[in-house]
Structures are given as structure tokens and as C-alpha cells.
Amino acid sequence: NAGVTQTPKFRVLKTGQSMTLLCAQDMxxxxxxxxxxxxxxxxxxxxxxxGEGTTAKGEVPDGYNVSRLKKQNFLLGLESxxxxxxxxxxxxxxxxxxxxxxxxxGTRLLVL
Amino acid sequence: GIQVEQSPPDLILQEGxxxxxxxxxxxxxxxxxxxxxxxxGQLINLFYIPSGTKQxxxxxxxxxxxxxxxxxxxxxxxxxxxxxxxxxxxxxxxxxLVFGKGxxxxxxx
Numbered sequence: 001n002a003g004v005t006q007t008p009k010f011r012v013l014k015t016g017q018s019m020t021l022l023c024a025q026d027m028x029x030x031x032x033x034x035x036x037x038x039x040x041x042x043x044x045x046x047x048x049x050x051g052e053g054t055t056a057k058g059e060v061p062d063g064y065n066v067s068r069l070k071k072q073n074f075l076l077g078l079e080s081x082x083x084x085x086x087x088x089x090x091x092x093x094x095x096x097x098x099x100x101x102x103x104x105x106g107t108r109l110l111v112l
Numbered sequence: 113g114i115q116v117e118q119s120p121p122d123l124i125l126q127e128g129x130x131x132x133x134x135x136x137x138x139x140x141x142x143x144x145x146x147x148x149x150x151x152x153g154q155l156i157n158l159f160y161i162p163s164g165t166k167q168x169x170x171x172x173x174x175x176x177x178x179x180x181x182x183x184x185x186x187x188x189x190x191x192x193x194x195x196x197x198x199x200x201x202x203x204x205x206x207x208x209l210v211f212g213k214g215x216x217x218x219x220x221x
Contacts, residue, residue, distance in 0.1 A: 031207065042116075042198060042211035050207065058208060059113075090155060097207025098143045098162075103155035 001026050004104035006091050012110045013081045021076040021107050023091030031094045032074035033058075033101065034066060036087040043090065049074055050097065081111045114139050114203040118212035125189050125219050133184040133215050135199035143202040143209065144175050146184050150195045158184070158197075189219045 007022040023032065030051050035043040035058075045058030049068040063085060065077045074093075078085060088108050092101040115138035125131055135146075146158040159166050159173040161182065166173055170189075175182040182201075186193055196216050200209040 033209075035211075040213060042213045043200075044211070045208055048208065059210075088153065092155075097202075100157045100160040101145065101209065102157060103147075106153050106155075 003027065004091055004093055004102050006089075006104040006107050008107060009105070010108045010110075012112065013078075014112055015082060017081050018077070018079050019081065019109075020078075021089055021091075021109075023074045023076070023093075023104055024072055025074075025091075025093040025102075026072060027093060027095075027102065028071070029093035029095050029102075030071075031097050032068065033092040033094075034064070034074065034076045035090045035092065036060065037090060037106075038087050046076065046089075081109075083111045085109065086111045114141065114201065114210050116199060116201060116210055116212040118197075118199060118215045120215060121213070122216045123218070125217070127189060127191060127219055127221050129189050129219075131186045131189060131217070133186070133197055133199075133217075135182045135184075135201075135212055137180040137182075137201055139180065139203055141175075141177055141180060141182075141201040141203065143207070144177075144182055145200050145209065146173055146182070147198040147200065148193075148195050149198065149214070155198075186217075189217075191219050191221055193217060194219045 047066040052071040091104040200211040
């Protein structure tokens with residue numbers, strides 16, 4: 001099992017450009033999450049999904065969109081990147097909302 | 113929403129020492145989890161511990177939900193224990209985890 005994987009590992013964008021981050025899990029988990037990690041801030045939840053075809057807002061959803069068309073994939077989109085979105089993005093998954101979350105390796109995004 | 117406070121924010125130990133990390137919560141908790149982020153950035157789940165005590169090798173954790181805190185014990189620390197430790201929990205029926213700001217542990221040889 002690969003667990004949770006994220007693509008790409010690192011990306012540089014210019015302000016206003018768009019991109020999509022891909023998260024994939026092979027553990028048949030229902031729940032998937034997108035977090036961002038900034039220095040001194042811990043991790044903050046952006047969006048999450050409780051199953052295929054569902055999405056919900058987390059703590060810091062503005063400027064991001066998500067889609068869960070397949071159970072194993074959770075996509076995070078930035079339509080018009082801003083320097084404030086420079087961060088490390090982590091995807092996670094779990095069987096239910098009240099169980100251990102398993103994290104991917106992270107995507108480092110720099111917006112110039 | 114729930115507030116999560118971790119202490120101490122930083123800790124430096126010599127190899128072989130023991131340590132206790134504490135997490136306080138502003139409200140009743142469930143879904144409490146401890147994570148270790150290694151120096152390469154990987155986040156590993158250490159414990160899922162909404163209440164009670166669990167042990168895994170040199171690590172153990174205790175959550176006293178009624179008093180709104182959790183403790184992570186590291187015994188006989190090793191240099192590989194270095195990194196940042198996070199606790200996180202959700203409130204009530206929510207599935208959304210709220211993370212503390214982390215505690216940086218440095219274990220020197």
C-alpha cells in the first residue's frame with residue numbers, strides 16, 4: 001500500500017495563476033482532508049470530504065475549491081493564486097471522522 | 113471553536129532523558145490525536161486517544177477528557193525523536209480536527 005500520496009511535491013506559481021493539487025489514497029477511506037501548514041500556526045483545515053461526491057468547508061476555505069469525484073482522490077484547486085497562499089499543503093484520510101488520520105508527504109507551494 | 117494549547121513550546125534534551133508534553137483544551141474533547149512531524153516534514157500519527165492511556169514502545173499517552181488535557185510521555189529519548197509534536201482534537205460531534213501550534217523537541221546525542 002502506498003498510503004496517502006500527493007502530487008506535486010513542490011510548485012512555484014506566479015500571482016493569479018491557477019493549479020490543482022492531487023491527493024490519492026489506497027486505504028478505502030471515506031474521509032479525506034486538506035490542511036495548510038504555516039510557520040508557528042500548526043495545521044489548519046481548508047476543506048474536507050466525508051465520502052465520494054461530498055465536500056465541506058473547514059477553518060480557512062477562502063480562495064480554494066475542492067472536488068471528490070472518486071473515493072480515492074481528493075483535489076484541491078487554487079483558481080487565482082495569491083502570495084498569502086504560500087504554504088505547505090497536507091492531505092489526510094481516515095475511515096471515519098473519529099479515527100486516526102493518515103497524512104501524505106505534503107506539497108510545498110510558493111506563490112510569487 | 114475549541115482552542116488547543118501545547119506546552120512547552122520548545123524542549124531540548126540529552127539522549128536518554130524523559131519528557132512530558134502537555135495539551136490543554138478550552139472545551140470538552142473527542143477524537144484526540146497526537147502526531148509527530150519529523151525534520152523532513154512527514155506527519156506520523158502516534159496515538160488516537162480520546163480517553164484513557166495507551167502505550168507504544170517508549171511512548172505513552174494519557175487523556176483526561178473530564179479535565180480537558182492530554183499528556184504525551186517520551187522515555188529514554190533518542191535523536192530520532194526530534195521534530196515537532198502536535199496534538200489535535202475536535203469538539204462535540206464535529207469531524208474537524210483543530211491542531212495546537214506544536215512543540216519542537218530537539219534531542220542531542
